[in-house]
Amino acid sequence: MSADGLPPLREVIEQHGLAAKKSLGQNFLLDLNLTGKIARAAGDLTQHTVIEVGPGPGGLTRALLLHGARKVVAIERDERCLAALAEISAHYPGRLEIISGDAMKTDFTALVPDGPAKIVANLPYNIGTELLIRWLTAAGWPPFYESMTLMFQREVAQRIVATVGSDAYGRLGILAGWRTEAKIAFDVPPQAFTPPPKVTSSVVHLVPRAEPLPADVRKLGRVTEAAFGQRRKMLRQSLKSLGGERLLETVGIDATRRAETLSIAEFVRLANVV
Template sequence: MEDLPPLRAVVERHGLFAKKALGQNFLFDLNLTGKIARVAGPLDGVTVIEVGPGPGGLTRALLSQGAEVIAIERDERCLAILDEISAHYPGRLTVIPGDAMATDFAALAGSRTRVRIIANLPYNIGTELLIRWLTVEPWPPFYESMALMFQREVAARIVARPGDSAFGRLAVMAGWRTEARIAFDVPAQAFTPPPKVTSSVVHLVPRPSPLPVNLRMLERVTQAAFGQRRKMLRQSLKVLGGEALLQRAEIDPTRRAETLEIEEFVRLANAVA
């Protein structure tokens, strides 16, 4: 990687600037990009799917640590820069121009057996992409783990536990199917341009055998419960059966959503089904 020109100089040469509409914030700090790449462990023999590589700061770090990288980039301005990186690592970087929201990631992984998702996700699509990866079928999924960067507030919602103020639908979905933790924070000053918030890298490892539940029902239950989180469950879940439903699931109807364990949400969803 040391033989490549400095990333900041490459960006200036191409006249590239971050577009707010694309949720772009560029990382030039090699220490940070290397740290993100290492969160999921050694990368030799691993295929990494990266979303929104931009000018390729993290891409360089992933390749330098031995990964094969498949990068999905919507911004056509970045493609020439990524081509330069690809030429430096022949046969190890595949760049797919297009929208990550329209990408079939399981098909992208194909028959590869060691796939990880590592990305500094664009802020405007990060949560929706995470939900898609958490709800993919069949399970266990096509990936070994995910190391993803979010706004600190979103990261807190992903790893929250019952009783936490940030505990909600996202925490239930993430906790049901994965073991999630915040690996480290990234200050706003590390980015160009600096966002108004601190960011965090979250590491998620799929559970091999999550509790069996109808996914659609789990989504309905969490939506209803947290949609009126200040109310008792007998009221917030009234549309799904109220007290009768809670009795079937053996849950006190006077409790509130943020106090329930994930397995209790699973019981509720199974009781609805």
């Protein structure tokens, strides 16, 4: 038995025949010390509903419940995992809600009608970035969540926390830096997973800013996409479709600069005049 009184995860996986599927971007996290570390990185969970995407056999789910989450809402599209999750639910009556479905089609705000929420997840690799962008570009702000504690491939994590002038700085770093304070909490080695991925992973903790610089989220998306779509070119060229030199003149930005030299505030200024 594990610390939570449930069978070890390897046994659960064997019992339910849960080989990880590459098509679903699955890499199961089996080390309970590590899942506990992720749960702790999310802070005090006792007053929160925790949303988890892609729980798989429930390693992180168990850690969240063990560390006192008031309630966990777990969204899983792989029906093979539902029986294993149901066993966890029975062990923690009334504290685990399992939603069988696709996170990409889920209305997350509807999941937490009562009180504060946190998002904590070892996100499936193939949808992680897209989900994060959706959460960062939510229409209403402050958003429905108090924080996000998410696992990504290290390279993606570095892009999320990147600052102006660095090689990893791009659209993701601007959206994350504009609306949240993001930091890498710790790295996770490949051998912690089954099957082990080819890369190191990192856990990123993001806390929404109360008052980000005002900007139209769609326009900011368009400006950053255009600017970094041709990141080696001067802005007058990469932003040609949005007004090029005229646009840059309006906000007093030198047209010969390149995208990675612009601060978040300068991108916001551009978005506000597009």
